[in-house]
Amino acid sequence: MSTFQELGVMPEIQQAITELGFEQPMPVQTEVIPQLLANTRDIIALAQTGTGKTAAFGIPIIQKTDVKHLSPQTLILCPTRELCLQIAGDLTDYSTYVKDIKILPVYGGSSIESQIRTLKRGVHIIVATPGRLIDLIKRKTVSLSNVHTMVLDEADEMLNMGFSEDIDEILSYLPQERSMLLFSATMPKEIEKITRKYMQDPKEITIGRKNEGAQSVRHIYYMVHAKDKYLALKRIVDYYPNIYGIVFCRTRKETQEIADKLLQDGYDADSLHGDLSQAQRDFVMGKYRNHNLQLLVATDVAARGLDVDDVTHIVNFGLPDDFEIYTHRSGRTGRAGKTGTSISIIHTKEKGKVTQIEKLINKKFEKREIPKGDVICEKQLFNFVDKIEKVKVNEAEIERLLPSIFRKLEWLEKEDIIKRIVSLEFNRLIEYYQQAEEIEEPQESSRRNREESRGKRGDNRQENGARKPEKGYARLFINVGKMDGVNPASLMGFINDNVKGKVPIGRIDLMKSFSFFEVPEELAGKIVNTFRGMYIEDRKLVVQLAQEGERPEKGKKKFFGNDYGNKSKKKKFRY
Known part of the structure; x- marks a missing residue:
């Protein structure tokens, strides 16, 4: 060397x-x-x-x-x-x-x-x-x-x-x-x-193969029903007591919701997304870099350029549609010669994505079962005992207090003291898992797996606009797509440049010649009206509620809606 x-x-x-x-x-x-x-x-x-x-x-x-x-x-x-x-x-x-x-x-x-x-x-x-x-x-x-x-x-x-x-x-x-x-x-x-x-x-x-994932990162996935994803996240975090990780979510709304739930459940977590001011982002990142946060819940856009060497785990709260984004996410761990783990929490509809990502990064995912409650409690307890063994005792500072403490506890046997220390630390965790139902793993149908591995089911749902939007959001169609050079950032920028006031944009699905994007329901009408009658150079721009239209016929220049408006609002779409 x-x-x-x-x-x-x-x-x-x-x-x-x-x-x-x-x-x-x-x-x-x-x-x-x-x-x-x-x-x-x-x-x-x-x-x-x-x-x-x-x-x-x-x-x-x-x-x-x-x-x-x-x-x-x-x-x-x-x-x-x-x-x-x-x-x-x-x-x-x-x-x-x-x-x-x-x-x-x-x-x-x-x-x-x-x-x-x-x-x-x-x-x-x-x-x-x-x-x-x-x-x-x-x-x-x-x-x-x-x-x-x-x-x-x-x-x-x-x-x-x-x-x-x-x-x-x-x-x-x-x-x-x-x-x-x-x-x-x-x-x-x-x-x-x-x-x-x-x-x-x-x-x-x-260094390595093109588009290949980092060699020092293990890739794991857990398959659960969509309704159980947050419960699965909690179990995974509890299973790794010393986790110092980033949880990636799709939308700003989901990011904030997951961070709030984790905080309510007693975890050291905070969110990082585009709705935060620069001062708020700096404050959150300062806490995370100083290890005052155990979990950073972030969108992909907010986490770009994030450079922290000792991240132990990446958790994908669902897989991204753009598989190269997965490479960037997993690259946030296993840095500077250290090892890391990239965990994905998926449902059956995302199984095909795992296969495609494996081909991209030239690595196999390990399928794991969601940890059982008794296993989690055991792992947490032994981690606590390990900390007790390794704690640094400041003899000089506590020496004067020890005689009083010994007198106070002298009626207890050693075993009783240990039991009480452990109970003081873990009663809440033990009680939670004693009462919690085990998370059921969904059954995979072989026919569905074959279809999803070819991308058929997911693509059809996206292309005809039938995917249900996130609760409180409306799904809109726009007749520009990948062939026009559109990417999520340029689409978000175009919408916010033309619609008065800040528009929180959720999920974006880019197709070849058109796209779908989700916005709060109360803003949907305003956005549709803003773009009515607008032209991109000589092409009519169409923005409409997705469920009102139908899939454009292949090979024809047919877009949603029939009213072409007037050309006085002609402008250039800058990517």
């Missing part, structure tokens, strides 16, 4: 990373660092989250920086504020002994005036989210004319979030003769388009 010295890393950086606990380079670092130090122009690196990517590009970027030339030399783009701050913090740590190097995180939700002042004083490396960087460029407060290296980190997530046009715009401000490094966990077609457009004969480095 190579050492950092053998990779060509300068002594100042070696000293800093040694103090940070780096011993040997991880595989992605062994592959990428020499290439960047050798000035390879363009590199595509496919590697899972938590494999040491930041050090792979951060170390050579710091080493190649000319600190005497006080202008932006490297630009690192990433999808979220949280990841932006994480990368900037890591680069600052790696460069502790590199004199005069200036690193600036640029992101929304923070004072732009402060960022402008820092830019005017001069920086060498900018770590940015696309939106805020474009704002600064248009204000003419940042110049990218001297940037020689650009990094796109978590490129697939940026595209999923609808940043394609922003990336195009930012790249137009960079010199033609610059190197580009693209990091991605998966390799969708949109990434391939970027590489063809902006890279010259890029060198591809793959």
Whole structure:
């Protein structure tokens, strides 16, 4: 195995990373660092989250920086504020002994005036989210004319979030003769388009197989009836007493409901979703990073860029429709050389998804039975006993109190004391599971399994709009889909750009030429009326309650509704 010295890393950086606990380079670092130090122009690196990517590009970027030339030399783009701050913090740590190097995180939700002042004083490396960087460029407060290296980190997530046009715009401000490094966990077609457009004969480095899940993560699923999913979640959490995990939910509403239920049931949990302000999100993330929360309940959008190394478990409260999202979810655990577990709570209709995800990540799921109450209690008790064995006793602080305590308890035998300690800690848990009914596992029909593995039943329900919306929500049809370049983020953005007031959007199902999305029932009429008579360039936009229409005939340009309105509301749909 190579050492950092053998990779060509300068002594100042070696000293800093040694103090940070780096011993040997991880595989992605062994592959990428020499290439960047050798000035390879363009590199595509496919590697899972938590494999040491930041050090792979951060170390050579710091080493190649000319600190005497006080202008932006490297630009690192990433999808979220949280990841932006994480990368900037890591680069600052790696460069502790590199004199005069200036690193600036640029992101929304923070004072732009402060960022402008820092830019005017001069920086060498900018770590940015696309939106805020474009704002600064248009204000003419940042110049990218001297940037020689650009990094796109978590490129697939940026595209999923609808940043394609922003990336195009930012790249137009960079010199033609610059190197580009693209990091991605998966390799969708949109990434391939970027590489063809902006890279010259890029060198591809793959750690593991393309789109493959992290090797250090186990994949488990539990099958239950839909009504029992929350009860199953509680049992799973109780079965792993030291869990420090993220529970992924589909919608903001579901996320908040699950977090509230967990809190009511005595768990250290909180929610992270798009309805929270930036200050609220920062507060929740601060609690989670400091281990004051045991469970973070989050939507996929809110958790993007979340970078916490010691997450033990990921729990999928249902599987995502986009299977690459599963790869991102499971990549939040098993990081930095540690092992992790990705758990999915599914019902029979989702069994086919398991098979498809297994093919994508090249790994098999383990099917488990929901833990029985007596097994959970036993595991919790032994975990408690283990903590008692390992607790650090502060003799000096408690010495003066011990004589009084011994006198108070001297009438009790050792066995009685132990029983009382255990009962004090676990009476409530034991009583709950004594009274709780065991969760019944649904029976799988072989015919249904075959149909679901081919995706027939689920797809038909989605394509004809017959899926029942979440309680309190209405399901709407819109005649744009994947072939139009739509993704969930762009669709949500388009709706909120045109409908007055904030629209909480629930489940989104994207089809080839049309889509369905769920909104609160009380807003459905307002949204339908807003888009009535609107055109996307020369095409009539149709938004309507899904159950009112029928599936468009294959091969024909037929959409829901017959009233084509007037063309005065013509506009462009920007993705």
